[in-house]
Amino acid sequence: MTITRNRRIASAALLTATAGALAGAPSAASAEEVAEATVLSADNLDTLKDQTLDGIPIGEMLTERFEMWVRDYGLTMELGKTKEPELDPAYFEATAAHAGEATLDSETKKVEGYVAGVPFPDVSEEDPHAGYKLAWNHYYANPIMGDNWIAIGDTRVMEADSGVIDRFTAVSAKMLMEGRTTGEPVDLGSGDEHANYLLVLTEPYDVAGLGIFTKQYNTGKADDAWVYVKSIRRTRRVAGGKSWMDPQPKMDLLNDDNQAVNAYPLWYPEWEVVGRRHILTVTDAHNPNEANPLEDEVAMEPPYWNPINVTWRPQEVFVIEATPPEEHPYGKKVLYMDTDYPLIYHSEIYDKKGEFWRMWRQSYGPITAGNGAPGLGFIHTQAIDFQRERATYIDIVSNKLNTPKLTADSFTPRVLQQAASGQLEELAE
Template sequence: MTTSVVSMGLFVAAPLTATAAGDKAEVDARIYATDRDAGYVQPTAWGEKPNPLYYGDPPKAGRWDGTPQPSETLPAGVTEAQVMKAGTVISAENFDKVKDMYFEGKRVGDMITENTEWMIREKNLKINTRHSEFIEMDPKYMQATIDGKDKVTFDPATREVGNWTAGMFFDPQDILKTFDEKTQTSSDPHAGDKLIWNLRSPTYGATMDLRHISWVFLDAHEGIERIQRWWARRYYMEGRLDGGPVSEGDGTIMQKTVLVAIYPQDIKGIGIFSTRYNDPSAKTPDDVFAYLKSVRRARRLSGNAWMDPIGGTVQLYDDWDIWDAVPTKYKDVTLKGKRWMFAIAHAPLMTVDLRYKNTREEFPAVDMDNAPHFFPAPQVQWEPREVWHIEGTPPDEHPYSKKVVYMEVDYPRPYQGEAYDKNGKFWKTFIFQNRADIGDDGYKAIMPVVGHTIDWKAEFSTTWSSNMKANPEGVEEQDVSLKTLIALAR
């Protein structure tokens, strides 16, 4: 697809006033100036102990009352003098000093993956640390998992699922019971498949509104190259927990997505409308229509569009939430282990600031000022999260030979990922900033709001930011359709 270079001058200009009616309404509605303050974090825990049915007992999903949890007990022989303080910024300058210190009971170096250590030592990644904090997934979603798990079927021969209604397909607490901490293996050979099936349940709510989503094209040496603005929305046809029907339609469709470029002018109108079918075998390809400006018509694309790049970015459609495909599209999916890692679970509430449109300040969660220009901003904080380490082997025609995702243990929220080329060499990094959101209907969702997709071969990133919203009021199925794509494209 064609891309357009935006004048570098736009990104160093004085703050601009949003003039479009929609932009102005958003600016007037909520301004989170504190998001720019170092150490600012929106609270998500209020002193109430997490439900052990959903989060285990004792829970390990972050501090829920501001005090250390049982999982933070220091190993024998470790003293308080060896404890790293919250707020420490891990960098190349101090990594060798802090790696053998402890934070929330875990050795600091053990919470940093090999590739993350490489980015710290060689690529100027800095990790601003904070204490973990419990984030509650909507109780309706968690209870739906409990209520439906005994009905869900899994065929080991085909890796297909059936009889799912809402919530997660499989209860992570049950998978934890199969997991051996010493060997880092599960007695269930299909635990990896089951966890990725969970990722395909609608954790964002019934509708995902990627409000104000923009991709910024960032060169590791030169910085900002260009910007693309898009309109994007995904409507789930199943597993809906917004107070209406749990399932809409005839049961053949899983989800519908519209993604269309709205800026700059030379790509305005380029976009897709996709329908993913409810076929656990993944043999039914997604229906994907692309709008072609030259003929002012929408045309169906091939069934392999799910592994194509989004626009001119380095992110594939399969990288939508680090891992967008159902597990049966992959040759195999394997649970490689469980670990603690520093991750971004409390991203800023505002990640696209329309008060500063077309300046660097518009994207406060991305560090565009310091090389390599595409890592999280200094005030964005990382915290210990317990995650599953899952690896998948894509089909032969896929650009990757392997994909890795690190995903929250208690519910499917990916934090980081990796992609490897056909020679098995490390190629891409995915660092996703996540935060809690309350939908217009009160639904509690946990969602990504910034996605750093970094191509290390090209030393280039297309990093997206969005003020994502769960369950926006008034959105219905017909609002995410081919007609929607055509109307926006024209």
């Protein structure tokens, strides 16, 4: 898979300039280019919107919801030019080696012939099945998940007028059972297993073990799920059919919001690509495995969830509207996925009435994977409930990717009991 974003930026700037000239409006080519490290804020937003960054009008890179965040909630954004993140070469090698093998059934929308890497590396927004192909790309080949991944987050719940109201430690982890790219075998377990997934709280003591372990399948079969029952100190299997739609413990998130979408794609009735554009994202923040105090990451003033000390850079994305099933709490998710690989930068979430409800987003930074390869990790996850004016901020204190010691045998429902007894952190060493 070839990285072509810089050419796309140049093309986008040329198209914008041409359109502007034809319309008699100021073109991107004639607009003033902002200097790197310029800070966008509510005070200068109207001035900067018509200026450019990497030749792209800044106003065109702000979604309606981000502009609202800047104007109404004081978000400031230090601007910088595009930088390409570095990923494990094995990820791209697997994609190239198996290019064209995966196909999408036009009737069932199921994937056949997938082996490893990104199943559909060259998706055009004109393709009538583009939304489904991108959904499958993310399901099989989200680049920050790798073959295995585990993250420990110092988690805070914040209210806009009073700041932090709750704090606890959460661990999220995933073991991919198919399509593995960092060494043999490509598949683990039985042929229908997709991944094992964990979300659990480990501190303080009174909530340790609260969470869920699920086995996910590539056939659409309902997840198998386990929880830890603290009163009897035992792990118990539970009905997992709808657990993917359940709220995450104590957070402004659903299980389905992990990495923007954490569901078998066909559980969503519709995936539609509605456009292609540039947005501002964070891809080169500090290493998540290096300690940073919260006051260096989030502004310590209302609304208490605005990220600081990061640089926002242009990235070209597909805009995807995902329609959940009727029983899902959400009415719609709008996802912003990189056009070169299936990394989602943020999602805008709407309720059943069609009103804007929540935003999920992550800031990313470079890491070295456990196998020594370059990788991309996230330094924090934000879930902002704009209707309730509160947010969950997950500050990542450990993010491990492709750790050789983490195997399918070490990643079973018993990790819930390990979490309750304070032993789970050993998996992230």
